Amino acid sequence: MTQEPRPTADTVRALVRSLLGEGGPGPAGGPEVRPVAGAAGHTAWWVGDRHVLRLAPDREAAPRRHREPKLRDLVRPHVPVAVPTSLARGEWAPGLPCTLDTRLPGGSAREHTVSAVGETDLAGLLTGLREVPARQAEALGVPRVAPRSLEALRRAAERAVPRLVAAGEFDPARSARLTAAATAQLAAQPGTAVLVHHALTGDHLAVGADGRVRGVLGWADAVLGDPAEDIAALALAVGSPAAVRAATLAGYGARPCLRGLWLARCDAVLRCAAALSGRTPAPPPAHLADQLRHAWEPILLERVTDLREHADARETDARDADARDADARDAGEAPKP
The missing domain is CATH 3.30.200.20 (Phosphorylase Kinase; domain 1)
Structure with a gap:
């Protein structure tokens, strides 16, 4: 196997001077x-x-x-x-x-907290990505990637949870909220592929001291695919509430927002468990803790969606009861309770 070269300060300095000439930046x-x-x-x-x-x-x-x-x-x-x-x-x-x-101004999202106005910047980013013409992106060689199976991810995370629990890193009651029925409801919808940055980590978000998102780096891994992936990445980078608010401002409904939330939560569990097992290099402990904390922050949308589902169920039951009563009246029978 050919060993790839490793850059040094001297080779980088010479390279920059060759790219820009002797009048390049620096002494x-x-x-x-x-x-x-x-x-x-x-x-x-x-x-x-x-x-x-x-x-x-x-x-x-x-x-x-x-x-x-x-x-x-x-x-x-x-x-x-x-x-x-x-x-x-x-x-x-x-x-x-x-x-x-x-070089873009600002620090990373690890250094500065994204403000409420910064969330509107993220919303604009998500909106803009959706508006990039897919054919033009494909012409540049951007690949199409199929959505991940949330059910497969859920099962893998479920197997990993005991390792986190044993290490004192996780409350097992959290993951019980994601059931097989829920993952079926949160499957990616056909025809929703957009340009996805696919690497919206804290290091790739240039955030100012005022909390505004000034720029976005790291476009090499962009794909055409599931927009929930960028929502998930933002949940890990800036927290679930901020990510979901930004996605909602961008016009995404409850399904892609909740799908992104659970992608992030499963990813955080699996990455932490892999690091604890030694199968992959462990990120800095603070980074792991931040990802896990950010992903599992509660969001209002979960509670509102549950209430709506229950309300929809009650309305469906009421409509069914009304239909049965109407059929009974037509047949000359007494309505059933």
């Missing part, structure tokens, strides 16, 4: 560069204080990195938040593309 000896915290394999580097260099880590990721600048150009007119602009493109190793992008 005459070369721009100041440092790896972005959390970027696996040093595949993202700050260049000065105004740019970021993103590197495809391997050949599997190369097509996505090639596609990303064009996809951002397609998305930009439709969304109310900033999307990075590419200043230069090239290859940092044979067959491995890179882009030098503008």
